[in-house]
Amino acid sequence: MSDFSMNDTIAIGCDHGGFELKNEILKHLQERGIKYKDFGVLENRSVDYPEIAVKVANAVVEGTCKLGILICGTGIGMSLAANKIKGIRAAACSETFSAKFTRLHNDSNILCLGGRVIGPAVACEMVDLFINTDFEGGRHQRRVDMIKALEE
Numbered sequence: 469m470s471d472f473s474m475n476d477t478i479a480i481g482c483d484h485g486g487f488e489l490k491n492e493i494l495k496h497l498q499e500r501g502i503k504y505k506d507f508g509v510l511e512n513r514s515v516d517y518p519e520i521a522v523k524v525a526n527a528v529v530e531g532t533c534k535l536g537i538l539i540c541g542t543g544i545g546m547s548l549a550a551n552k553i554k555g556i557r558a559a560a561c562s563e564t565f566s567a568k569f570t571r572l573h574n575d576s577n578i579l580c581l582g583g584r585v586i587g588p589a590v591a592c593e594m595v596d597l598f599i600n601t602d603f604e605g606g607r608h609q610r611r612v613d614m615i616k617a618l619e620e
Contacts, residue, residue, distance in 0.1 A: 472534055472599050474501060479533035479578075481507035481520040483546075486539025486583035488512075489591055493537065493581075496592040502599070505533055521549035521558075528577050529555040536578035537595060543580035550578050554619045557612070562586055567594035568601050575603035575612045 478497065482490040487509060497504050507523040509515050517540045527533040536558075538546035543560035550558035558578035559570035562585055570576040579598040581591050603612075 471602050474503070476503070476534035477532065478502060478504040478599070479507060479524040479527040479536040480504050480538075481524040481536075482509060482539040482583065483515045483517040483520060483541075484509065484512055485517075485541030486546075486581065489581060489583035489586065489588060490537075490539050492588035493539070493591060493595055496588075496595065500596075517545050518549040521546050522553060525550045525553035525556045525558070525578065529553060535599060537598075538578055538580045539583050540580070541584040542582040543585070544582070547578075547580040550580065555616075557615065561594060561598075564590065564594055564597055568597040571598055571601040572604045573608045573611075574615075575608070 480490060507520055521538055524536040524538055528536045538550055540546045547558045547560040550556050556578055557574055557576045558580050559576040560580040561567045561570060562582060567579060
């Protein structure tokens, strides 16, 4: 059972490389009745991805959104930018196993996807796994605490 509830909100954002995939994911979230806040881009135009990453990351850190999804061409640039924000554990994933286990073992709070490397069906499956998987804790908590200590 996930600690993500229908009252929680997902922060989502993309650059031009992730625009089309973001729109597919938004449809998917709407179909499931999951609330989201779209931090852009709202039209397919070139944008500097760190500007979007910081907006989504801040929404997660501040608690206005429970989890985040960021999409660029590969997911890598967004993850690099988001991980600069204290309290963020963003993971660039390209398949379902990593999307699940980054929540289960790393307590990741932002899923980063590549609009140029992942199709919409797999991306939506990854989003579902990410949202519906809880952090396992236990031995993994010590490691997450070590990551948090690196921010200090």
